[in-house]
Amino acid sequence: MRIEQASRAQLETWRDELRAQYSAYQQRKLALDLTRGKPSAEQLALSDALDGILQGNYALDNTDLRNYGGLEGLNPARKLGAEILGLDPAEVIAGGNSSLTMMYQAMQYAWMLGPDGKNAWRHESGVKFLCPSPGYDRHFAICEQLGIEMITVRLTDNGPDMDQVESLVRADQGIKGMWCVPKYGNPTGCVYSTETVDRIAALGKIAAPNFRVFWDNAYVVHDLVDNAPALANIMERCRAHGTENSVLQFTSTSKITHAGAGVAFMGASKENLAVFCKQLGIATIGPDKVNQARHLKMLPDVAAVKAHMQKHAAVLKPRFDCVLQHLREAFADSDLGEWTEPAGGYFVSFNTRPGLAATVVKLAADAGVKLTPAGATFPYGKDPENRNIRLAPSFPKLEEVDLCMAIFTTCVKLASVEQALAS
């Protein structure tokens, strides 16, 4: 289907056919949901051994796991986080069940007291953050809550457009950081190229001293294919540039074990961690060490994590294949949209023809398929071209994904044809 070459008569024929298909879907009164970037029950069950795994042994690393204390997390947990992130254990702390919470805390402390404990963002005017987009709405919500102005940066297949990033950072010392999901980013699934990682590591040389990249490596081990693309080690690049303090890293076991009951990690230079922990110690006496120990028993090292992730891939891959097959069949030979084919992560990103994302989301909703709201993947919920839609196939059953996608592709076609007829 090629809209731009189609005659009006052809468009009208398509419209009538598509409206008929759409009505048929509507009559089925479906209630499907393709919004949620969360694991399915089948994936969660892979970690059901966790509860009870300690078999009454609440001691580890010379620590009574049950008592207060241990702000930085258990040493073996820090070691596991370090293996996952490619850091030294002294550069990692292990926390509670949410890396989002750690990111929020790091942002809040930086705003309140400074990421270096000295230069608080709140004492400066015009504080801004770079937001490669489409990106993760919860990152943007933190900036919005703290009143930090967000600047949308173009996201390429290799990561943020670094020419744009460098020129912005050079021009404005009010830019205090950048959100990054470097591997299988939400929602495009892109993996930052080695050159991009190196140029991000080098930003510390031109940015303000209280500039910090927030490196949310949520999908670091979440490969769907065997020969998964490698992500360069940003801390190694930082060491080469002498910018070790310019990056804060985050990850968690949320999409490895139980999404709501996992262990989060933060990685950073020892200097950055010392500043963070000084503040953290005011807000908590320490993380749940019992739960950290459960995780260590099930996943003692990164090799065990990777083996475990293959089981996830076996559950997820058919869902992604289903999404991509629908997209290819419907749009491969068309001018109706473009999409990403990620090698890992949780999302497929689809771009409609300009101006149609909100219409497609509305059409899908009216046919019983809930999609992530149009615009959600951009700062302030505003997609400048109104094109991007995030597809999240992990949670529904495979046959539901299949039906969702049949309806989705119909909605995209219908919206495109009707737009063309109206123009």
Place this chain on the structure above:
Amino acid sequence: MRIEQASRAQLETWRDELRAQYSAYQQRKLALDLTRGKPSAEQLALSDALDGILQGNYALDNTDLRNYGGLEGLNPARKLGAEILGLDPAEVIAGGNSSLTMMYQAMQYAWMLGPDGKNAWRHESGVKFLCPSPGYDRHFAICEQLGIEMITVRLTDNGPDMDQVESLVRADQGIKGMWCVPKYGNPTGCVYSTETVDRIAALGKIAAPNFRVFWDNAYVVHDLVDNAPALANIMERCRAHGTENSVLQFTSTSKITHAGAGVAFMGASKENLAVFCKQLGIATIGPDKVNQARHLKMLPDVAAVKAHMQKHAAVLKPRFDCVLQHLREAFADSDLGEWTEPAGGYFVSFNTRPGLAATVVKLAADAGVKLTPAGATFPYGKDPENRNIRLAPSFPKLEEVDLCMAIFTTCVKLASVEQALAS
């Protein structure tokens, strides 16, 4: 031993005897610790059934416990918290492993955005907090981090000196709240009288609209005796005064089950909770529901909690009795100090003669007994009379408590006698 009536000769005799005793302790090269307000291994073991208690059943209240979501906590967990705090379940949220974290968040949101979501403390000058003292150093640390000026309020046996509190609040709308540990307060163990609770509930009528009492009911079920003193229900008193929004309540299972791996609760008016949860939802996707379910399985209701607390009391009571026996034997018929005899909680508070707390702590340290730093129980770590010492007997073994107290009483006597001789 009565210092004030003693002759110089008598004082010198005492000094020589006490120095000899003290030297003997020093020669034993002890390493004892009476600082830590944390449960002993014996107490923690009472909850060792927690891990594995779900027996593979990760569903509760129509929720997959393992997945993301449920910002306010599981409904049965909210109900349990409500029973403990004497609230409606809709007035309680169940969180992660730390009520300190919830207090920190509530303070931070109030400072940043306002406890009502409108009137942020940070936009006003001269923001102050009332701190009944001696009190809990971690409360004070939060104020200090946020740059909130602390005003020390006298703590009587019935709670804060309400004449002082009311006159301060009437005179200054910059006062934005007050820290309270209403039952078995840290460190005095006092229980607020019904009149005090009522007058605190009434503060909302004279205070600024963004004034909030932080009601840290950490020891709400932590009785050591059978006929424990009752604490009036502050929310009932608030309803009577029409001040439901003026109090935020907190508690946790930290000293009920496993100190580092429990469940925290926040109780407040539905309006206050809605404001809190709106901000909380930016910082997390939800608490660890699996761990909440473990707790519900072991402690399904407040009756089960109370039965469980009797087992704690059986472990704790001998330690408290030991402390009190030493104090009575050494000081009952003296002018060397006064102390509290709490019916619950985790601490005994001792006041030396004016100006001696730091000296006693130093003497004890040099004889191998670590005590909570003098001043720690007051804002900014400064005890205006340098008298208060917090004794925490829960963690050491009973024979260690016994030895600690023998050394402590010797140190108090020696410091008192030397002070009298020097004056």
